[in-house]
Amino acid sequence: MAETLYESVICPSCGCLCDDIDVVVADNKVKSIRNVCQWGINKFFFTKKFTSTVKRGRVERPMVRENNLVETDYETAVSRAVDILKRSRKPLVYGLTNSGYYAQNVALDIARVLKGWFEPRKAVLLSPYYSAMENSGFYIAPLDEVRNSADVIVYWGCNPVHSTPKHLARYSLYPRGRCKERGNLDRVVFTVDVAENELVRMSRKYLLVEPGADFIAMETMIKLLRNEKVEDYEGDIAAIQDMVQYMARSAYGAIFFGLGLSRNGNAVRNVETLMALVKELNRKTRFVIIPLYDDFNTNGAMQLLLRELGSPVPADFSCDHPADHGMPTLLENLHEIDAALVVGEDPFWSMPSEQSDLLKKIPIILIDPFWTRTTNKCQVVFPTAITGVEAEGIAYRMDGLPLKLRKVLETDYPSDEVILDDIYQRLSESF
Amino acid sequence: MAKLSMYQLQKYLPKTDCKKCGFSCLGFANHLISRDVRPEDCPILLEPGYSESLAKLNELLGPGLDFEKEVTGLLIEPEKCNGCGICVVVCEINLEKSQEVESGRGPRFKDDVVLRIDNGRIKLVDPQSCRRADPSDYICRACVELCPTTAISLV
Ligand code: SF4
Ligand code: SF4
Ligand code: SF4
Ligand code: SF4
Numbered sequence: 001m002a003e004t005l006y007e008s009v010i011c012p013s014c015g016c017l018c019d020d021i022d023v024v025v026a027d028n029k030v031k032s033i034r035n036v037c038q039w040g041i042n043k044f045f046f047t048k049k050f051t052s053t054v055k056r057g058r059v060e061r062p063m064v065r066e067n068n069l070v071e072t073d074y075e076t077a078v079s080r081a082v083d084i085l086k087r088s089r090k091p092l093v094y095g096l097t098n099s100g101y102y103a104q105n106v107a108l109d110i111a112r113v114l115k116g117w118f119e120p121r122k123a124v125l126l127s128p129y130y131s132a133m134e135n136s137g138f139y140i141a142p143l144d145e146v147r148n149s150a151d152v153i154v155y156w157g158c159n160p161v162h163s164t165p166k167h168l169a170r171y172s173l174y175p176r177g178r179c180k181e182r183g184n185l186d187r188v189v190f191t192v193d194v195a196e197n198e199l200v201r202m203s204r205k206y207l208l209v210e211p212g213a214d215f216i217a218m219e220t221m222i223k224l225l226r227n228e229k230v231e232d233y234e235g236d237i238a239a240i241q242d243m244v245q246y247m248a249r250s251a252y253g254a255i256f257f258g259l260g261l262s263r264n265g266n267a268v269r270n271v272e273t274l275m276a277l278v279k280e281l282n283r284k285t286r287f288v289i290i291p292l293y294d295d296f297n298t299n300g301a302m303q304l305l306l307r308e309l310g311s312p313v314p315a316d317f318s319c320d321h322p323a324d325h326g327m328p329t330l331l332e333n334l335h336e337i338d339a340a341l342v343v344g345e346d347p348f349w350s351m352p353s354e355q356s357d358l359l360k361k362i363p364i365i366l367i368d369p370f371w372t373r374t375t376n377k378c379q380v381v382f383p384t385a386i387t388g389v390e391a392e393g394i395a396y397r398m399d400g401l402p403l404k405l406r407k408v409l410e411t412d413y414p415s416d417e418v419i420l421d422d423i424y425q426r427l428s429e430s431f
Numbered sequence: 432m433a434k435l436s437m438y439q440l441q442k443y444l445p446k447t448d449c450k451k452c453g454f455s456c457l458g459f460a461n462h463l464i465s466r467d468v469r470p471e472d473c474p475i476l477l478e479p480g481y482s483e484s485l486a487k488l489n490e491l492l493g494p495g496l497d498f499e500k501e502v503t504g505l506l507i508e509p510e511k512c513n514g515c516g517i518c519v520v521v522c523e524i525n526l527e528k529s530q531e532v533e534s535g536r537g538p539r540f541k542d543d544v545v546l547r548i549d550n551g552r553i554k555l556v557d558p559q560s561c562r563r564a565d566p567s568d569y570i571c572r573a574c575v576e577l578c579p580t581t582a583i584s585l586v
Contacts, residue, residue, distance in 0.1 A: 007540055020536040033550055035537025037514030041551035147535065161515060161579045168579075169516035175535025183521070184577070198579035 003031065006408045012098075012388025013040040014164045015293030015398035016171065023408050030409070037165035043389055044408075046370075057371040059383035069381065074414070081341075081365045081380045082426045088339035088363075090318055091116040094330075095345030097295035100393020100405065103417035104301050107343060108308060110424050112317050113431055117337060119314035119330055120301030121345050122293070125259060128268045129291055130302055130312030132275035139278050141254075141288040143399045148177035152250040154190045154243075156274065157214060158258020161198040163294040172254065173202065190243050192217060193260055204246070205239045212264025215273040221247075222273075225280045253287040259294075290398050296388070299396035334358045341365045341423075343416055344384075346372035367416050384416045391415035435491060435559075437461045443484040443491075445475040463492060465556045502558040504586050505575065509552040512582035518553060518574035519546050524560055546574060553582055 009021040022034040023044065030044045039049055048054040062077035063069040085091055093111040096104050097120055104120075111118035120126075133139065146153075153172045160167040168174055173184045180186040184202075191199040192207040192214065200206050209217050217240060220233045224244045233240065247253055255278060261270040274289070281287040293299060306312050311323035314330070334355055339362055348356050349372060363379040369386050385391040388405035390413065396402050437460035444456040452459045452473050462468045470476055470488040477485070500506055519525055520535050524545045529538035538544045545560045546553060558564060562571040575583050 005540060018537075020531065022537075022540045034540065035516065035548050036551055037516065037548065038512070038551045039514075041514070161513065165513050165515040169520045170535040174517055174520045174577075176533050201579070202577075 002026065006406065009408060010388065010395070010403050010405050011036050011040040011043065012296045012386070012393075012395065012405050013043050014296055015291075015299060016164045016167050017296060017395055017397045017403050018166050018170060019403065020170075025408055028410050039162075039165050043386060046386075058369055059371055059375065059381055061383065063378075063381040065379045069376065069378070074382075077380050077382060078419075078422050078426060081382075081423055082430075084339050084363045084365060084379060085110070085114055085341065085423070085427060086430060088114065088116070090114075090336055091339040091341060092330075092334070092337040093118045093341045093343075094347065095121055095343040096301050097121045097293070097298040098344035098387065099297060099300075099416050100387045100391070100395060101297065101300040101304065101402070102394065103343070103387070103415070103420055104297070104304050106417060106420040106424050107341070108304060108315070110341065110420065110427060111315065112322075113424070113427055115318045117314065117316050117318070117333055118305075120298060120305075121295065121350070122259070122298055123302075123314050124330070125262045125267045125271065126291060126298065126302055127313045128271040129257075129275065129289075130306065132272055134312070139275075139282060139288050140290060140399060142401060143171040143290075143397070144177075146252075146254045146288065146290075146399075147171055147175045147180070149179050149252040150177075150254045151180070151187050152190070152247055152253035153187055154192070154247070154253065154255040155199060156192045156255060156257040157260025157263075157270070158256060158292045159193070159197045159199065160256070160292060163258060164292050167256070167292065168202075172256065188246065190246070194263070205242050207236060207239045207243065209235060212266040212270070214261055214270045215266065218270070218273040218277045222277050222280050225277075225284070247281055247287070248284045250285055253281065253285065255287065255289045256292050257289065258292045293398055297393075297395040299398055299400065300394070300402075303396050303400070330355060337362060339363050339365075341367075342374065342378075343367045343420070344369075346374045348373040348377060367419055369413070382416075382419050383413050384419060385411045385413040387415065391417070393417070435464050437464060440464065440488060440491065443488050444473065445481065445484075447475060449475065451475065463488070465554070466492075500586050503555065503561045503563040505555065505558075505561065505563065506584045506586045507553060507555055508582050508584075509554070510582075511580045512553040512578075513580055514548045514551045514553070515579060516548055517577050517579065518583060519544070519548060521573045521577050522546050523571070523573070524562060528560075 003024055003026045006023045009023050011018045011021045020035045024031045042049050046056050061071040062074050064072050064080045091114050093107050096107055108118050176183040188204040189202050190205050191203040194211045220230050221244050223230050278287050278289045302312050309323040313323055315322040365380040366378045367382045367384050369384050387393040390409050390411040392407050393405045440460040440463050441457050446456050448455045525532045528544045529542035545557050547556050562568045
């Protein structure tokens with residue numbers, strides 16, 4: 001049995017897009033793999049996230065709903081999908097954070113011709129971040145620069161040990177860099193979250209906040225940085241003072257934040273306040289801020305929106321100005337939607353039930369390699385190749401670096417890009 | 432204990448490269464060193480006529496599963512590990528043996544290191560190169576102290 005070694009493959013699992021993965025393939029199966037974490041390995045062995053012994057069921061053939069889902073051929077599935085989308089007044093195109101950049105691009109075009117709503121997963125959290133970046137300065141840097149220079153690392157509302165496991169070793173605290181030759185000995189970490197996690201042992205200070213109330217700590221820090229009086233902070237003010245002093249005195253800092261900031265529906269306020277804090281810090285020193293993405297190409301989707309519409313918010317193509325609708329979240333929009341095209345995402349698992357209940361009432365077209373909670377609720381289901389393992393693609397790392405994903409396994413499944421493109425071609429013929 | 436080489440072990444293997452073990456004989460020797468296989472996993476060695484080689488291999492390899500613990504005093508529980516790579520990056524011996532490790536990358540395929548992430552979890556591939564294996568060396572515990580999931584501890 002011939003073995004092929006693919007070196008320095010990029011892992012298509014989280015926004016770290018680690019580029020040091022060595023994969024040994026034999027008989028068109030991954031035989032062994034090095035340098036990939038427990039989260040990433042599942043992409044290569046088709047197993048469940050963090051339980052790499054449990055296989056995930058792949059969708060074998062395209063399916064359409066008669067009374068139940070029945071297998072069909074690809075052409076029939078495409079026709080059915082196109083019919084549903086053509087009949088819809090305002091379809092939703094959703095997910096796409098596990099797709100390559102070109103697939104995202106075609107999906108956006110589909111939303112555009114159909115006058116629909118285009119929303120990448122997690123836009124709720126990220127739109128305010130990108131908007132603030134646009135308004136208040138571009139506080140981002142390549143991760144290599146962070147590795148070379150950062151002496152303060154802050155994790156806010158995220159636990160990299162779970163969401164982006166190799167982040168600490170590869171990009172933030174532990175790697176050695178040009179000005180940080182001793183790695184973790186030359187840096188300090190601060191963590192802010194609602195409960196203690198594995199970072200406690202690594203952090204100089206671990207600041208606990210009430211769920212969703214991160215902005216109060218941020219506002220307090222801003223006041224301290226401006227030498228204003230703080231009288232009313234109810235939490236651990238000593239930790240905040242220490243953190244502020246340290247950050248202000250550092251030469252270069254990096255803040256990484258995650259989904260924790262969206263607790264209690266406070267995503268926008270929290271992220272905007274955090275951006276204000278970063279702006280304030282940049283009056284004294286250099287600080288960058290980068291979100292931790294747990295899907296590998298969330299950043300690609302946001303970059304696409306910025307490039308195509310000039311604004312990093314979900315796009316509503318039923319208005320004249322698709323980016324100017326003032327409705328940041330899906331929920332406020334979902335009752336207008338009468339069909340959905342979902343790509344690489346499992347809304348019946350990830351959305352709160354008030355949102356997914358609305359989805360239950362409309363026809364859904366799903367493109368996903370695996371069976372999920374959503375599969376059985378769909379009208380049309382397309383199996384697809386896994387981008388970065390069975391299909392090539394472009395993905396944007398969390399710091400905005402575009403990387404070319406490779407293909408290490410052969411498959412008969414079409415990539416999501418091909419499926420989306422076939423749907424798009426058929427749609428544009430009829431408009 | 433002197434460091435074993437795969438050529439040294441290969442001498443006692445049947446050298447037929449029949450691949451019944453899933454590797455070539457040399458490959459099998461390499462896996463013997465990292466203790467993922469035992470000499471008994473080669474079906475040919477179990478045939479009559481190879482008993483001396485089998486005994487010799489077992490003698491060279493020592494007491495099997497407890498080997499890494501005995502040499503290093505490190506207790507590794509891979510099922511706790513999430514493959515974060517922190518231990519791989521902080522281990523000074525890894526750093527000596529692989530340039531990649533300096534910038535936080537995993538070692539290259541050809542690099543012989545002490546610790547490595549194999550199939551998503553930690554593996555002590557070369558216990559004899561760990562600093563703890565040499566009693567005269569400074570007693571290192573970097574990987575133990577910095578592992579966020581307590582997958583590495585001291586016996
Ligand atoms: S940290 Fe992310 S990109 Fe890196 S190996 Fe793990 S899942 Fe893959
Ligand atoms: S089974 Fe034994 S003889 Fe055959 S290749 Fe493996 S080590 Fe060599
Ligand atoms: S004890 Fe020290 S030398 Fe041994 S594996 Fe751990 S970090 Fe490396
Ligand atoms: S043993 Fe610990 S430090 Fe090493 S990779 Fe596993 S979890 Fe990370």
